[in-house]
Amino acid sequence: MSDSPIPKKVLLFGATGVIGKDIVKALVDAKADFEKIAIFTSPGTAESKKEKLDALKAEGVQVVLGDVNSEEDVKKAFADYDTVISALGRNVILTQIPLLDIAEAAPSIHTFYPSEYGTDIEYGPESPNEPPHQLKLKVRKHIRENIKKLNITYLVTGPYSDLYIGKLAIAPQAGTFDVKEKNAVLCGTGDDPVSFTTMGDVGKLLVAALKTPQTEPVRTLKVNSFTATPHEILSEFEKQTGSKWDVSYTSLEDLKKAEKKAWEEKSPIATVFTLRRIWTEGGTLYETRDNGKIGDPPLETLEEQVKKAVETEIPGFQSGRL
Numbered sequence: 001m002s003d004s005p006i007p008k009k010v011l012l013f014g015a016t017g018v019i020g021k022d023i024v025k026a027l028v029d030a031k032a033d034f035e036k037i038a039i040f041t042s043p044g045t046a047e048s049k050k051e052k053l054d055a056l057k058a059e060g061v062q063v064v065l066g067d068v069n070s071e072e073d074v075k076k077a078f079a080d081y082d083t084v085i086s087a088l089g090r091n092v093i094l095t096q097i098p099l100l101d102i103a104e105a106a107p108s109i110h111t112f113y114p115s116e117y118g119t120d121i122e123y124g125p126e127s128p129n130e131p132p133h134q135l136k137l138k139v140r141k142h143i144r145e146n147i148k149k150l151n152i153t154y155l156v157t158g159p160y161s162d163l164y165i166g167k168l169a170i171a172p173q174a175g176t177f178d179v180k181e182k183n184a185v186l187c188g189t190g191d192d193p194v195s196f197t198t199m200g201d202v203g204k205l206l207v208a209a210l211k212t213p214q215t216e217p218v219r220t221l222k223v224n225s226f227t228a229t230p231h232e233i234l235s236e237f238e239k240q241t242g243s244k245w246d247v248s249y250t251s252l253e254d255l256k257k258a259e260k261k262a263w264e265e266k267s268p269i270a271t272v273f274t275l276r277r278i279w280t281e282g283g284t285l286y287e288t289r290d291n292g293k294i295g296d297p298p299l300e301t302l303e304e305q306v307k308k309a310v311e312t313e314i315p316g317f318q319s320g321r322l
């Protein structure tokens with residue numbers, strides 16, 4: 001394959017969501033590199049998040065209103081763009097299948113970024129059985145079997161450090177850092193390294209990927225900001241807050257038990273337990289990372305990330321729709 005065309009007219013889905021807001025910020029920061037930046041959203045979001053959308057419009061972002069489930073609305077929107085970036089939430093991951101089909105048939109669209117930005121769903125032999133991966137795996141299967149024209153990039157970032165080092169009030173036993181109380185619950189032994197990307201860096205890495213032509217039709221980029229163990233995160237918090245914290249641990253075995261119970265009880269945060277178990281087991285670690293393939297953009301450090309958490313309490317679990 002010759003190098004893919006560089007995206008110039010980009011349309012983002014899920015722009016006001018947990019990660020979508022950082023992606024749109026990074027696109028705006030790099031607006032000189034694009035001819036057109038737009039978001040596709042519903043009239044409902046346009047009304048409920050009017051201020052946010054007005055701020056984006058003031059930055060030159062176009063707002064395309066429509067129903068993500070309407071073929072007509074989506075087809076019409078795609079006519080003016082060459083690249084689709086999806087940051088749709090976990091609950092609507094399968095909506096991307098019709099979006100991909102419409103993009104495949106749209107003459108102007110050459111590039112599609114499915115909503116990934118997380119744990120590698122094809123990491124190892126256990127990956128196909130992990131419940132949180134199922135819908136994204138279906139999207140990848142659909143792409144393998146049906147998408148021939150589009151250039152696809154899966155941006156695999158691992159966990160967002162912002163959330164991991166936040167206060168997980170909803171389930172502290174799955175790991176939490178509480179700056180006000182100066183206490184933490186660490187997963188595993190505390191010495192198991194996890195590869196993290198900050199939410200701001202997800203946007204920066206995505207822009208770097210957009211600016212780097214693809215040499216293969218389907219590209220998986222495994223990127224991160226930094227790797228750290230829970231103990232290293234804790235000691236950075238202790239350094240920045242000037243005193244020792246109270247610490248307890250949830251062993252891998254206990255994490256697995258809590259995970260099993262959460263799935264049995266159909267808890268809305270069962271996914272959080274599974275992902276934290278995967279991360280604690282080392283399911284984010286790679287021999288090499290792909291930042292260099294997209295120009296090695298400057299990224300945040302653990303120290304900077306902890307500084308932000310010390311300044312403003314970050315909830316460890318967020319959803320654009322909860």
Ligand SMILES: NC(=O)c1ccc[n+]([C@@H]2O[C@H](COP(=O)([O-])OP(=O)(O)OC[C@H]3O[C@@H](n4cnc5c(N)ncnc54)[C@H](OP(=O)(O)O)[C@@H]3O)[C@@H](O)[C@H]2O)c1
Nearest residue numbers: 014015016017018019041045088089115118158159160320
């Ligand atoms: N690595 C990590 O630690 C981590 C953490 C969280 C998420 N993620 C990943 O990041 C991606 C995005 O997740 P997110 O948490 O940012 O998503 P989210 O905030 O839950 O939702 C993102 C957007 O999806 C759209 N959406 C959601 N439900 C919808 C519905 N019923 N109908 C129409 N549109 C709907 C909305 O778009 P509008 O803005 O247009 O209303 C919403 O803002 C996912 O692939 C997720 O797995 C990774």
